[in-house]
Amino acid sequence: MNRFKDYIDAHIKEYPTARYRENEPMSEYTSFRIGGAVPVMFLPDSEGELVSLIRTASRLGVKPLVIGKGTNLLVRDGELSMPVIQTAGLNAVTVFENGELECACGAVLASSATAAMKAGLSGLEFAHGIPGSVGGAVLMNAGAYGGEMKDVVTSVRAICADGDVREFSREDCDFSYRHSRFSDADCVILSAKLKLCAGDVNEIKARMEELSHRRRASQPLNMPSAGSTFKRPVGGYAAALIDEAGLKGFSIGGAQVSEKHAGFVVNKGGATFDDVCRIIEHIQKTVYEASGIELEPEVKIIGR
Numbered sequence: 001m002n003r004f005k006d007y008i009d010a011h012i013k014e015y016p017t018a019r020y021r022e023n024e025p026m027s028e029y030t031s032f033r034i035g036g037a038v039p040v041m042f043l044p045d046s047e048g049e050l051v052s053l054i055r056t057a058s059r060l061g062v063k064p065l066v067i068g069k070g071t072n073l074l075v076r077d078g079e080l081s082m083p084v085i086q087t088a089g090l091n092a093v094t095v096f097e098n099g100e101l102e103c104a105c106g107a108v109l110a111s112s113a114t115a116a117m118k119a120g121l122s123g124l125e126f127a128h129g130i131p132g133s134v135g136g137a138v139l140m141n142a143g144a145y146g147g148e149m150k151d152v153v154t155s156v157r158a159i160c161a162d163g164d165v166r167e168f169s170r171e172d173c174d175f176s177y178r179h180s181r182f183s184d185a186d187c188v189i190l191s192a193k194l195k196l197c198a199g200d201v202n203e204i205k206a207r208m209e210e211l212s213h214r215r216r217a218s219q220p221l222n223m224p225s226a227g228s229t230f231k232r233p234v235g236g237y238a239a240a241l242i243d244e245a246g247l248k249g250f251s252i253g254g255a256q257v258s259e260k261h262a263g264f265v266v267n268k269g270g271a272t273f274d275d276v277c278r279i280i281e282h283i284q285k286t287v288y289e290a291s292g293i294e295l296e297p298e299v300k301i302i303g304r
């Protein structure tokens with residue numbers, strides 16, 4: 001516990017007005033509404049503060065978990081032993097005249113896409129309804145309706161394990177389906193530059209509304225979840241395989257395979273980490289027996 005006190009003290013020395021909360025429940029920071037208490041949650045307000053938090057952690061031998069909007073996370077219940085840094089305070093979106101957008105890691109995709117739309121820039125419509133931050137979306141190479149972050153990202157600035165801030169080109173980001181170099185590396189994404197193209201504001205807006213309508217019609221957006229539970233497997237769609245295995249509506253404790261979209265596990269009330277882990281395992285086993293296809297979780301499981 002002392003290491004965390006040292007971490008807090010060292011940070012406040014650098015940033016006397018730093019925002020942080022001790023013994024903070026992760027359930028308040030995840031779209032699943034699941035997760036136990038972490039010893040400390042830092043809420044940095046600037047890139048300088050985030051960089052300082054990462055360097056201080058490294059100096060003290062502490063390994064914080066960096067999160068954006070917590071919309072792709074399943075976090076263990078009970079007392080957790082890692083500090084967390086939430087990036088929501090770093091939310092600037094800058095539009096440049098050459099059609100580039102620079103988004104701080106904590107900027108949400110919806111406001112980034114809206115800023116692009118208002119500037120008559122097309123290309124980010126696909127991301128408008130993905131409820132995550134730019135940092136989380138770059139790490140996951142988030143995508144929807146035929147678009148992916150890799151189509152628009154030109155470069156990413158990140159602080160690496162050695163404490164250096166580096167710029168990675170799109171090629172360096174090593175994007176693939178729901179994966180980037182940041183998925184495996186000990187780097188914290190600070191910001192990303194996106195290249196969009198000129199478009200008609202009304203058409204961009206209409207496309208965003210159309211996609212939002214499709215999302216509302218097909219996804220259980222009124223229930224806590226972390227979106228698609230599994231990655232799309234080779235040879236099929238997770239939701240169709242789960243549905244065909246007869247699992248729509250199946251539940252364990254408070255966790256349920258959504259009746260609206262079998263690709264989503266939802267928290268129908270009081271779901272625990274264990275309920276969700278058990279339902280994930282049950283889905284994997286049942287789908288494998290029915291189809292021979294292995295489902296791999298897309299959701300990041302923390303603390304198993």
Ligand SMILES: Cc1cc2nc3c(=O)[nH]c(=O)nc-3n(C[C@H](O)[C@H](O)[C@H](O)COP(=O)(O)OP(=O)(O)OC[C@H]3O[C@@H](n4cnc5c(N)ncnc54)[C@H](O)[C@@H]3O)c2cc1C
Nearest residue numbers: 068069070071072132133135136137142143144188189227
């Ligand atoms: C209703 C719903 C619908 C969804 N629809 C889609 C969809 O259509 N397409 C899609 O791809 N996803 C979808 N998702 C999943 C999720 O929104 C995306 O994966 C999103 O990109 C995650 O962003 P986040 O900020 O919430 O990341 P988090 O959940 O906070 O974190 C995800 C991972 O990124 C890491 N991370 C976050 N920020 C940083 C950073 N700055 N530096 C380094 N690592 C970082 C975290 O440590 C974690 O490993 C959906 C989720 C929900 C709840």
